[in-house]
Structures are given as C-alpha cells and as structure tokens.
Amino acid sequence: MAGDSKKRGANEPEPRPIIVKKIIVEGHGGHHGGAWKVAYADFVTAMMAFFLLMWLLGATTEKQRKGLADYFTPTLITTKADSAGSNGLMGGDSVTGKENYPTTGGQGNLAITIPRDATGTKDVGGKDMKDRDRTKFEKIKKELEKRMAANKALSQMLKNVRFTETREGLRIDLVDQANFSMFAMATDRLVPQARALIGEVSKVIQGVPNDVIVRGHTDGLPYAAGQTMNNWMLSSARAEATRKALSDAGVGGDRFAKIEGVADREPFANGDIYDPRNRRMSIILAWSKGQTETPDSDTVAHSASQAQIAAAIRERDNPINVIRREAIAADMGNTGLPAGAVPINAADVSRSGKVGGQKPKPKPKEE
Numbered sequence: 011m012a013g014d015s016k017k018r019g020a021n022e023p024e025p026r027p028i029i030v031k032k033i034i035v036e037g038h039g040g041h042h043g044g045a046w047k048v049a050y051a052d053f054v055t056a057m058m059a060f061f062l063l064m065w066l067l068g069a070t071t072e073k074q075r076k077g078l079a080d081y082f083t084p085t086l087i088t089t090k091a092d093s094a095g096s097n098g099l100m101g102g103d104s105v106t107g108k109e110n111y112p113t114t115g116g117q118g119n120l121a122i123t124i125p126r127d128a129t130g131t132k133d134v135g136g137k138d139m140k141d142r143d144r145t146k147f148e149k150i151k152k153e154l155e156k157r158m159a160a161n162k163a164l165s166q167m168l169k170n171v172r173f174t175e176t177r178e179g180l181r182i183d184l185v186d187q188a189n190f191s192m193f194a195m196a197t198d199r200l201v202p203q204a205r206a207l208i209g210e211v212s213k214v215i216q217g218v219p220n221d222v223i224v225r226g227h228t229d230g231l232p233y234a235a236g237q238t239m240n241n242w243m244l245s246s247a248r249a250e251a252t253r254k255a256l257s258d259a260g261v262g263g264d265r266f267a268k269i270e271g272v273a274d275r276e277p278f279a280n281g282d283i284y285d286p287r288n289r290r291m292s293i294i295l296a297w298s299k300g301q302t303e304t305p306d307s308d309t310v311a312h313s314a315s316q317a318q319i320a321a322a323i324r325e326r327d328n329p330i331n332v333i334r335r336e337a338i339a340a341d342m343g344n345t346g347l348p349a350g351a352v353p354i355n356a357a358d359v360s361r362s363g364k365v366g367g368q369k370p371k372p373k374p375k376e377e
Contacts, residue, residue, distance in 0.1 A: 139298050146218050147173075147180040147295065153214045154182075158207075167207055178223060179296040182211060185278060186289040193289075196239070198247035205255055211293060212259030221267035223294040224253045230274040230283030245271030252291045267296060 067075065151173050158164040158171070170190065172183040184207060186192055192204035200208070215222065226249035228241040249271050257263055279285035325331065 143179070143220070143298055144175070146220075147175070150180070150214050150218065150295070154210060157210050157214065161206075161210070163203065164207055164210065167203065171207075176294070179220065179294050182293045182295075183278070184208070184211075184291045184293070186286050188286050191286070191289065192291065193248055193251075196233075196244070198244065198251040200251055200255060208252060208255040208293075209259040212256045212261050215293075215295060216260050218295065219265075220298060221296040222256070222261060222265045223268045223292075223296060224249045224256070224266065224270075225268075225292040225294065226252070226271040227276060227278070227288060227290045227292065228274050229286065229288040230277070241273035242271060245273050247271070248291065252293070256293070 066078075070078070154171070155168065158168055167190070170185050170187060172185060174181045174183065184192060184204070190203075191201070192207075193200060226245035226247075228245045228248075230241075233240055246269075249269050253266055253269050257266075274283055274288060277283055277285070277288045278290060279287050282288075
C-alpha cells in the first residue's frame with residue numbers, strides 16, 4: 011500500500027474499496043405460507059351460503075319459512091317440548107300446532123315471542139266463509155248464464171260477460187267488443203242492450219247480501235285537445251251510470267261499497283291499450299265480512315278464558331279488597347292468626363276483658 015501511495019499523484023483520489031455482497035437465496039415460503047387461500051375459501055363459502063339463502067327465501071312460501079325459523083330456534087323447541095306436544099325433535103307437535111302454555115298473554119320467553127296460532131292470519135272472512143261465498147258465486151254465474159241464454163237478444167252477449175275471482179271478490183266484467191259498445195261513443199249513456207244486461211245482473215245478485223263495487227274502465231284513446239272531458243272523468247261517469255242502472259233494477263243503495271273510475275290503468279288486453287275490450291264495466295261482489303262468521307269452539311273457549319282472567323284481575327285490584335288484605339296482614343289480634351293458633355297472652359286478655367287494647371262493647375240491657 012505504501013508503494014501504491016507513492017506512485018499515485020497528488021491530485022488523484024483514493025481508490026474506492028470493493029464491497030462483495032453475498033446473497034443467499036432461500037425458499038419463497040409458498041406464497042406467504044398460503045394464508046390467502048384460507049381467506050379466499052372462507053369468502054367463497056360465505057358467498058355460497060348467502061346465495062343459497064336468497065334462493066331459499068325466493069323458493070319457499072310464508073308458512074314454510076315460518077316452519078324453518080321455528081325449527082332453527084332452540085329456545086322455541088325447548089319451550090314447546092313440555093307444553094305443546096310430548097317429546098322428540100319437534101316436541102311431538104307440528105310447527106303450526108296450537109300451544110297450551112300456562113301463561114295468558116303473548117307466549118314465549120326472554121328471547122322470543124310467538125303467536126298463539128302459528129298458522130298466520132286467516133283470509134278475509136275466514137276460509138269457511140270464503141268457501142260459502144264461492145258456492146254462492148258459482149250459483150250466480152250459472153243463473154246469469156241461464157237467464158241470458160233464455161233471452162234471444164242477450165244470448166249473443168254471452169261472450170261479453172267474464173267471471174273472475176279476485177282478492178276483492180267475484181268480478182263480473184261486461185266487456186265491449188269491436189262490433190259492440192255498452193255506451194254511446196265518448197258518453198256515459200247506456201245502450202238498450204247494455205241496460206237490459208245490467209238488469210239481468212241485478213236480478214241474480216239481489217239474493218246475496220255481499221257488498222257491491224262498481225269500477226269503470228276505458229281504452230287508451232285520448233280526447234282531442236281542448237276538450238273538458240278525459241278518460242278519468244269518463245270512466246267515473248260510466249261507473250255511476252252503471253250503479254244507477256243496478257239501483258233502478260232493484261239493488262239496494264246500501265249494498266254499494268265503492269264506485270270508482272280507473273281510466274285505462276287496468277287494461278283487459280295488456281299488450282294493446284287501444285283494444286276495444288279494455289272498455290268495460292266491472293261489477294264486483296265483495297267477500298263477506300269477517301264479523302259475520304260464526305266463531306269456532308277454540309275461539310269461543312279462548313274468549314271465555316280471557317273473560318275469566320280479566321274478571322279475576324278486576325277482583326284482585328278492587329280497592330276494597332286491597333284494603334281488606336292489607337288490614338288482615340297488619341292485624342295483630344286473633345283474625346291474623348293461622349287456624350288453631352292461640353295467643354300466648356290469651357288468659358291475660360280474657361281476665362282484663364280487653365282484646366287488642368280495646369274494651370269490649372257492653373251487652374245490651376235485657377228488657
């Protein structure tokens with residue numbers, strides 16, 4: 011090194027040291043140990059379970075979902091085991107069975123509350139009432155068809171009458187055709203044939219007490235600009251004209267529950283708003299009201315039980331009874347003692363002639 015420094019000029023820099031870096035290549039560790047694969051598998055499993063749940067909710071009915079919810083609720087199964095059935099997986103009872111819990115209010119525990127009957131809310135008027143209505147509606151349908159077939163003028167209009175069961179009741183549609191219209195063009199004046207048809211409808215529905223709903227429909231043809239009339243007003247006016255025709259033919263005024271016009275918003279032919287069949291009148295016999303239904307034995311027994319419970323609560327909370335119980339509880343004399351018990355100072359009380367510190371009342375004088 012001394013010889014080299016002598017040979018190097020005065021302005022030459024010192025030589026840079028040579029650094030050798032040794033790199034030892036090790037294993038990559040399998041992509042960080044493969045932990046991401048576990049996380050990805052968990053994510054895919056969760057997504058599969060989510061889509062399976064969504065499919066299950068869309069492919070089942072309300073009662074089936076209620077049954078699944080009850081099955082996967084351990085607290086409910088435990089509670090049902092000794093109260094609604096015998097034993098086993100479902101407590102010896104179906105998930106829609108009526109329970110027999112000793113409580114009087116909403117049945118359940120600290121975690122859940124379940125209804126007294128798991129079958130859900132009944133249909134309007136109840137199933138039995140709807141079945142009776144369907145029987146009446148079928149008779150009305152056959153009677154109207156029979157009357158129209160017997161009338162030569164009306165027999166040709168059988169194709170204009172449609173019967174449909176809806177959530178509101180039995181709907182009788184009086185439908186226009188390309189070659190027939192119930193009303194004069196753009197007016198609410200019934201043609202004679204339509205008035206005769208409504209008269210026959212009135213005769214067959216007079217024998218049932220169901221409410222009547224009248225609904226007017228039009229097609230989608232608009233009115234000319236500047237006209238004061240429109241399809242909403244026209245459908246409403248035609249519904250009123252139909253109601254009046256029914257009333258004139260014998261249907262009582264108190265039977266009508268609703269009169270309305272819906273213009274072209276509920277077309278008969280969904281693909282063509284200009285189809286003449288969209289012009290029609292709907293006469294609906296509503297389902298019977300639920301309060302007219304005869305209650306079943308379970309309902310009567312439940313009502314009686316609730317009435318007894320309410321009477322017992324009123325008796326318990328009666329102010330006079332509350333004061334009497336408090337007086338008995340605070341009584342330090344004989345009335346507060348159990349049956350057969352004798353006070354230890356009974357002899358002293360008898361000698362002093364006092365009971366509980368009170369002088370006995372004097373006996374009345376003998377006459």
